[in-house]
Amino acid sequence: xxxxxxxxxxxxxxxxxxxxxxxxxxxxxxxxxxxxxxxxxxxxxxxxxxxxxxxxxxxxxxxxxxxxxxxxxxxxxxxxxxxxxxxxxxxxxxxxxxxxxxxxxxxxxxxxxxxxxxxxxxxxxxxxxxxxxxxxxxxxxxxxxxxxxxxxxxxxxxxxxxxxxxxxxxxxxxxxxxxxxxxxxxxxxxxxxxxxxxxxxxxxxxxxxxxxxxxxxxxxxxxxxxxxxxxxxxxxxxxxxxxxxxxxxxxxxxxxxxxxxxxxxxxxxxxxxxxxxxxxxxxxxxxxxxxxxxxxxxxxxxxxxxxxxxxxxxxxxxxxxxxxxxxxxxxxxxxxxxxxxxxxxxxxxxxxxxxxxxxxxxxxxxxxxxxxxxxxxxxxxxxxxxxxx
Numbered sequence: 258x259x260x261x262x263x264x265x266x267x268x269x270x271x272x273x274x275x276x277x278x279x280x281x282x283x284x285x286x287x288x289x290x291x292x293x294x295x296x297x298x299x300x301x302x303x304x305x306x307x308x309x310x311x312x313x314x315x316x317x318x319x320x321x322x323x324x325x326x327x328x329x330x331x332x333x334x335x336x337x338x339x340x341x342x343x344x345x346x347x348x349x350x351x352x353x354x355x356x357x358x359x360x361x362x363x364x365x366x367x368x369x370x371x372x373x374x375x376x377x378x379x380x381x382x383x384x385x386x387x388x389x390x391x392x393x394x395x396x397x398x399x400x401x402x403x404x405x406x407x408x409x410x411x412x413x414x415x416x417x418x419x420x421x422x423x424x425x426x427x428x429x430x431x432x433x434x435x436x437x438x439x440x441x442x443x444x445x446x447x448x449x450x451x452x453x454x455x456x457x458x459x460x461x462x463x464x465x466x467x468x469x470x471x472x473x474x475x476x477x478x479x480x481x482x483x484x485x486x487x488x489x490x491x492x493x494x495x496x497x498x499x500x501x502x503x504x505x506x507x508x509x510x511x512x513x514x515x516x517x518x519x520x521x522x523x524x525x526x527x528x529x530x531x532x533x534x535x536x537x538x539x540x541x542x543x544x545x546x547x548x549x550x551x552x553x554x555x556x557x558x559x560x561x562x563x564x565x566x567x568x569x570x571x572x573x574x575x576x577x578x579x580x581x582x583x584x585x586x587x588x589x590x591x592x593x594x595x596x597x598x599x600x601x602x603x604x605x606x607x608x609x610x611x612x613x614x615x616x617x618x619x620x621x622x623x624x625x626x627x628x629x630x631x632x633x634x635x636x637x638x639x640x641x642x643x644x645x646x
Contacts, residue, residue, distance in 0.1 A: 264345075264372060264375045265375070266294050266295050268375045269286045269294065269295035269372075269375075270286075270295040270296070270297075272286075272295075272368060272371045272372070272375075273285070273286060273295055273296060273297050274297055276364055276367065276368070277297050279360070279363075279364075280350060280357060280360045280364065282333075282350050282351050282352040282356075282357055282360075283296070283297045283298045283350075283351040283352075284296065284297050284348065284349065284350055284351070284364075285297075285298070285301060285306065285309075285348070285349045285351070286338075286346055286347070286348050286349075286368075287306050287309035287310075287313070287335075287346055287347040287348075287349065288313075288345075288346050289310075289313040289344060289345070289346060289347075290305070290310065290313075291305045291306045291307055291308075291309040291310030291313065291329070291347075292304075292305055292306075293305070293306055293309075293329075294346075298351070304329050305328070305329050306327070306329045306330050306335075306347075306349065307327045307328045307329055307330060308321050308326070308327035308329075308330040308335055308349075309330070309335055309347040309349060311327070312335045312336065312337050312347045313337060313344055313346070313347050316337050316344055317337070318334060318335065318336045318337075318361070319334070319335045319336075320333075320334050320335075320354045320358075321333055321334075321335065322354065330349075331351050332351070332352070332353065332354070333349055333350045333351040333352050333354070333357060334349070334350050334354055334357055334358060334361055335347050335348070335349040335350075336348055336349075336361065336364075336365045338365070338368050338369055338372060339369060340369070340372055340373055345372070346372075348364065348365065348368050350364060381448075384448075385448070385459075388457045388458055388459045389459050389460075391416060391457050391459075391468075392457060392459035392461070392466055392468070393459075395468075395507060395510050395511065396424070396466070396510065396511050396514045397461070416457075416507065418506060418507050419505055419506060420470050420471065420505065421470060421471055421503050421504075421505050422468055422469065422470045422471075422503070422504060422505070422507075422510060422513070423468075423469060423472075423500065423501050423502060423503050423504065423513045423517070424466060424467070424468055424500075424501040424510065424513040424514040424516075424517045425466070425467040425468075425469065425477070425481075425498055425499070425500050425501070425517055426464050426465070426466055426467075426498070426499045426501075426514070426517040426518050426520075426521045427447070427464065427465045427466075427467065427484075427496055427497065427498045427499075427521075428463060428464045428465070428496065428497055428521060428525070429443060429463070429494050429495070429496060429497075430494070430495040430496060430497050430525075430531075431494075431495070433463070435494070436463035437463060439492065439494055440460065440463050440465070441460075442492060443465065443488055443492065443494065443496075444458075444460045444465055446484075446487060446488055446491060446492070447465050447467070447484065450483065450484055450487055451467065451480070451484075456468065456469055456470075464518075464521075466514070468510070474534070477500060478532070481498055481532055484496065485531070495531070496531065497521060497524050497525055497530075497531055497532075497533075498521065498524075498531065498532045498533070499516075499517040499518060499519070499520030499521025499522070499523075499524060499533050499535070500517055500520060500532070500533070500534045500535060500536075501513030501514060501515070501516040501517030501518075501520070501535050502516050502535050502536055516535035517535060519535060519538075519546075520533040520534060520535040520538060521533065523538065523632075526631075526632055547629075549633070552629045552632065552633050553633060555625075555626060555629060556626050556629050556630045556633060559610055559612070559622060559623065559626035560610065560626050560627070560630055562609050562610070563609060563610070567609070568630070570602070571602075571606055571627070572627050572630075572631070573592070574588065574592070574599070574602060574603070574606075574614075575614065575620075575623060575624055575627050576627075577591055577592070578614055578620065579620075579624060583615065583620075585599055585600065603615065606623075610623065
């Protein structure tokens with residue numbers, strides 16, 4: 258093929274055999290040097306067709322009337338094949354010119370269409386593989402990234418160092434099975450929608466990982482809104498996103514990925530928000546990294562005597578207490594209960610747990626326990642779903 262353009266020879270061979278069924282003649286495909294790189298006559302593979310060399314040089318069709326007219330050639334018609342206005346090869350149809358000339362236009366046009374399709378597929382495959390290598394090396398390599406590797410990324414992938422970047426981790430909302438069944442489809446949509454230069458996209462397990470550079474929060478929000486809208490329109494699926502912090506050095510980009518993953522996990526398990534920025538997390542950073550055995554011990558100590566129905570009821574009251582800064586009037590209005598009834602329920606919680614939410618210290622203890630209880634339950638469900646699937 259021509260410089261910087263490659264299409265697999267197997268793909269070209271498949272094209273020729275498909276078209277042979279139409280023209281009922283042997284076909285060959287030559288690179289610009291006249292070398293036959295695909296054909297329906299295996300004996301000619303790898304030989305040089307001097308007529309093909311002439312076609313590649315002149316850009317004009319060539320009719321060969323006898324097998325001795327050009328070295329390595331047989332009688333037939335040979336035509337240049339163009340991709341993006343560049344001659345990338347020559348296709349030849351073997352046979353008497355008056356028998357095969359009726360197929361010339363259709364074979365030439367069909368070949369160019371199929372070659373372009375094959376080139377685009379190969380190009381997409383190469384881009385996907387390149388992005389995977391970049392992400393694997395930067396985010397999933399246990400070895401610390403050395404300066405020599407950073408230089409290699411600059412040379413091979415044009416990934417420059419000392420540029421503000423951050424990692425976004427996205428996943429399909431819902432049951433794990435839904436992620437497994439739809440991840441490839443959604444991943445292709447991401448690649449189609451995010452054709453920004455210096456945007457790297459990769460698929461890791463059931464998550465889609467995006468590396469962006471020099472993007473503000475507003476730009477990221479707009480990008481995510483566009484993705485959510487298009488994915489919902491084409492697949493009726495909903496997405497969740499975790500956004501890591503900004504890192505300027507490639508060696509530290511893994512930190513942004515870890516933080517994006519934490520933000521996404523917190524979104525899935527607790528807040529139910531579609532988009533969570535790690536930079537917006539505060540107490541969640543601490544809670545998200547507490548060993549699970551300590552979480553269990555804490556919630557057992559604080560909430561262990563609550564019945565399931567009481568837990569559900571007080572979860573809502575605690576959330577509203579925080580939302581309305583302790584306003585009994587506003588909380589009771591939203592719950593459609595009398596203020597005295599709400600006060601009774603608050604006193605009852607105090608008797609059960611020993612903590613009075615009307616006191617700042619006690620409210621902090623209770624609020625933390627209810628958050629961790631929710632996180633503990635959702636985390637167990639999350640692990641269970643992953644195990645089952």
